[in-house]
Every structure is written in C-alpha cells, then in structure tokens.
Amino acid sequence: MATFDAISHTIRCDILSKTHVADNLAMRKEVSRTFTFPTKEMYDYATLATLGDDVYFEPSTKALEDHVAQITGKQAGLFLPSGTASNQIALRTHLMQPPYSVLCDQRSHINLYEAGGAAFHSGAALTAVIPSNGHHLTLEDVQQHIVLGNNNHNAPTAVIALENTLRGTIFPQDEIIAISDYAHSQGIKMHLDGARIWHVAAQTETPLKELCDPFDSVHPSVLVLAGPTAFIDKARWMRKLFGGGMRQTGILAASAAYALTYNFPLLPAVHALARRLEKGLEEIGVEVTSRAETCMLFYDPTSIGTTFDEIADRASDLPEPLILGDARLVVHIQTSESAVDDLLSIIRQLAEEKQATGFVKHAAKRPKVQSEMYAQRETKK
Structure with missing residues (x-):
C-alpha cells in the first residue's frame, strides 16, 4: 500500500526551469520582433494587486471595472477572461427569446473568429454584411440588410455589433452615430467590439466616452465589458453560466491598469x-x-x-x-x-x-x- 509521502511525491509539480529567469529575459528581447509579453515593470506592478476572490469580491478587479465604466461613460463593468467571452456574453445578455439575429460586418471577429459562438451560445443567426465601400458599414448597408417586422420566415435583427478598429481601420464616428440613431429608433441594441478602440482614441484624439456613447454595451479590451447596471448584473449571471467566473483576478486587472496608464501614451x-x-x-x-x-x-x-x-x-x-x-x-x-x-x-x-x-x-x-x-x-x- 502506498504511503502518503509516496503519493505526495508523484503529485509534486515544479513548472520553473533552472533557466526560467534567463528565458524570460530572452523572451522580452524576442517580442520586439514577434509577439507581446509583459514587461518587468508591468509584472512588478501586477504582483502588488489584491488577492480577493472575483466570484465574490476582488478589490483591484472592482477598481478596474469601475474605472473602465467611468471612462466609457457606462454605469458598470464586468471583468471577463477574454475578448471573445466579452462579446459572446454581451450578445447573450442582450438577446432574450429567439428567433433573432445579429447584424455585423462580414470581416468582424464575432463572425469569423469566435467559433460560431453566437449560434451556439445564443441561438442567434448572424447577418454578415460586406461593406459596399470596402472600408466600413454605412447606414445604407444596415438599412438594406436589417430584418424588421413580424414575418415568421425571418429572424428579426435584435443587435447590431460593430467593430472599431476593424483590421486596423477606423470606423468613422459620424457613420456610427447615424447607424446607432437608426437602430435605437427601431428598438435594436448596439454593441461595440472595441478591442482596439484605444487606437481610435489615440489616432483621432477623441475621448473614449464619445466613441462609446452610441453603444448600449462596449468591450474595450482590458478584459472588461461595460454597460448599464442592469445589463452588467445579468451579464455577471451569464459569466457564471459560461464558466467564466475566476478567483484571484487582481494580478490580471493590475496588468490591465498598468497598460492603460503606461502603454496607451505609446500608441x-x-x-x-x-x-x-x-x-x-x-x-x-x-x-x-x-x-x-x-x-x-x-x-x-x-x-x-x-x-x-x-x-x-x-x-x-x-x-x-x-x-x-x-x-x-x-x-x-x-x-x-x-x-x-x-x-x-x-x-x-x-x-x-x-x-x-x-x-x-x-x-x-x-x-x-x-x-x-x-x-x-x-x-x-
């Protein structure tokens, strides 16, 4: 019969190699030519974060959620594990009872790179529109493809999801406002996949709140979904349903806060x-x-x-x-x-x-x- 010490020995796990410090230094040099990587300064800041439990309450994470809500002009925020989770939970929270559809750009992340999540998670059809000008959707594009009325052959449009930037291109704000005004006149919600909205703010020198005002919900990266309080309360429930509730998220929230403070000015x-x-x-x-x-x-x-x-x-x-x-x-x-x-x-x-x-x-x-x-x-x- 195995002893406790023998069982304990088989369970041990040391993921740190003898060269991991040097490996990290080499990786930080490599990112200048390939991918991104936390800098030493970001890592050091992140280790100072609180150690709460975000399923219940995590102070550093709550501070980030409140800050993102404030700068986007929304009432509340919710920390999520990824941009895809943020988009999908936003759609699931907006969408109540099928049949319904989501109108988006054919090239959008929601359409091409989220594993068919809108259909799987929300039972939603996607109306993926090719922009007539090759650059961005226009109000005319939306009006030509939106599904309105009660014809039971169709899935009515319930949400219009726009992406800014999309493939690095800036969606003109006047066009977004025109689409938003029309959508809201028809009782349709607006969602922004703003994974690179920081680049728009930097390039156009437009406040983030102004860029986000036309939308009912916003995913401005940094792993936070923002929107009205009731919407975020429901989204938190959906996060639990999706298995997205995490525990000690403070270190991730601190990394995001560091990026907003020190990395945004570099754009x-x-x-x-x-x-x-x-x-x-x-x-x-x-x-x-x-x-x-x-x-x-x-x-x-x-x-x-x-x-x-x-x-x-x-x-x-x-x-x-x-x-x-x-x-x-x-x-x-x-x-x-x-x-x-x-x-x-x-x-x-x-x-x-x-x-x-x-x-x-x-x-x-x-x-x-x-x-x-x-x-x-x-x-x-």
Whole structure:
C-alpha cells in the first residue's frame, strides 16, 4: 500500500526551469520582433494587486471595472477572461427569446473568429454584411440588410455589433452615430467590439466616452465589458453560466491598469512606425491592400513576384528571427525599429532577385476605397 509521502511525491509539480529567469529575459528581447509579453515593470506592478476572490469580491478587479465604466461613460463593468467571452456574453445578455439575429460586418471577429459562438451560445443567426465601400458599414448597408417586422420566415435583427478598429481601420464616428440613431429608433441594441478602440482614441484624439456613447454595451479590451447596471448584473449571471467566473483576478486587472496608464501614451509612436512600414513597402513596389490607419496593415507580395512563404522563410533565418504569417502586419508597443528595417530589407532583396530573373511588376489593382477614399474623407473633416 502506498504511503502518503509516496503519493505526495508523484503529485509534486515544479513548472520553473533552472533557466526560467534567463528565458524570460530572452523572451522580452524576442517580442520586439514577434509577439507581446509583459514587461518587468508591468509584472512588478501586477504582483502588488489584491488577492480577493472575483466570484465574490476582488478589490483591484472592482477598481478596474469601475474605472473602465467611468471612462466609457457606462454605469458598470464586468471583468471577463477574454475578448471573445466579452462579446459572446454581451450578445447573450442582450438577446432574450429567439428567433433573432445579429447584424455585423462580414470581416468582424464575432463572425469569423469566435467559433460560431453566437449560434451556439445564443441561438442567434448572424447577418454578415460586406461593406459596399470596402472600408466600413454605412447606414445604407444596415438599412438594406436589417430584418424588421413580424414575418415568421425571418429572424428579426435584435443587435447590431460593430467593430472599431476593424483590421486596423477606423470606423468613422459620424457613420456610427447615424447607424446607432437608426437602430435605437427601431428598438435594436448596439454593441461595440472595441478591442482596439484605444487606437481610435489615440489616432483621432477623441475621448473614449464619445466613441462609446452610441453603444448600449462596449468591450474595450482590458478584459472588461461595460454597460448599464442592469445589463452588467445579468451579464455577471451569464459569466457564471459560461464558466467564466475566476478567483484571484487582481494580478490580471493590475496588468490591465498598468497598460492603460503606461502603454496607451505609446500608441502614437506605434502608428508612426506602422506608417513607416507602409511607406517602405510601397517604395519597394509592394501593394498595400489595407492602409496603416492605426497599428495594422495588409499587403500583397505577389505584386513584386514573391510569396508570404518566401518572406517568412527568409525572416526565420535571420540571426534574430522574425515570425511572420500572411497578409497582416501588426505593429505594437514592443515592436522595434530594427524589426521593421529587417523585414523591409528582406522584401527589398526578394524584389531585386525577382526583377533580376525577369519578373515584371503589373499595375496594382487595389480598390480605391481602401486608400484614397478614406484619405479624402479625413481631408474633408
């Protein structure tokens, strides 16, 4: 028969390697060329957070919830484990009794990247609309696709969910207000997936409250859903139902608070670096298919005769590798200028090699709406 000490020995778990301190230092260097990672300063701040239980009451988390509610102009906030959970719980809280549908942009996170959650969690159909201008939904788009009335063949629109930014592009506020006014005149709720709304505030110098005013509920990232008190009370119930209630969330809430205080002021520099990347790509002859309005851009390397795989292979072979995917390039506060320079150098070299083998660049066929249209709109303001 096994002794307690023997059982205890099998249960032990040490997840810290002998080199974990050095590994973390190396990771913090690597993020300047790939993904994000908590800085030492953020980590140190987070360890000072309270150790309450958020299923009951957690002081640091409550302070973050109240702050996010205040700056978004809402009555209350609710801490959630992820952006997807925030969007899905918001929809489930708004939606009462099917049949109903949610109108959104075809490219939105709710439509493409949340595993069909609206259907699974809420029994909701999605009306996924392709913007007629290629950039953002308009009031006319919404009016053409909204489902109103009592025809029992249809699922009436109950919520319009907008995303700002979407793929890094800024949704014009005047259009959001027009859609919101129309939706509310029809008794339809408005939800904002604002995972990058901070970039909109930084780029347009618009207060967060003003950006969020047209919406009944808001997910402004930092793991907090904001809305009216009664809505948040119901959402807290839904969080429990979804299995999203957590215990010692103070360390996560503190990390979010640190980001709001120290990282938000860095966003203008992020946008400038993204624009420098965009300019460099265009100087090489690469077609930019969605411009760097904030921190993100999309490009097409076939315009210089190469592929994403070729670029990624070269990038992974650098002394300090870059990890690349497909058409999307995202700049963040830890992206270094050297990472941008190295990427441009790789693409420039590939362009020269392709040209030397006889590749002839064809005229770009980028839709006007992704570039000149938005620039003209901003010029008129």
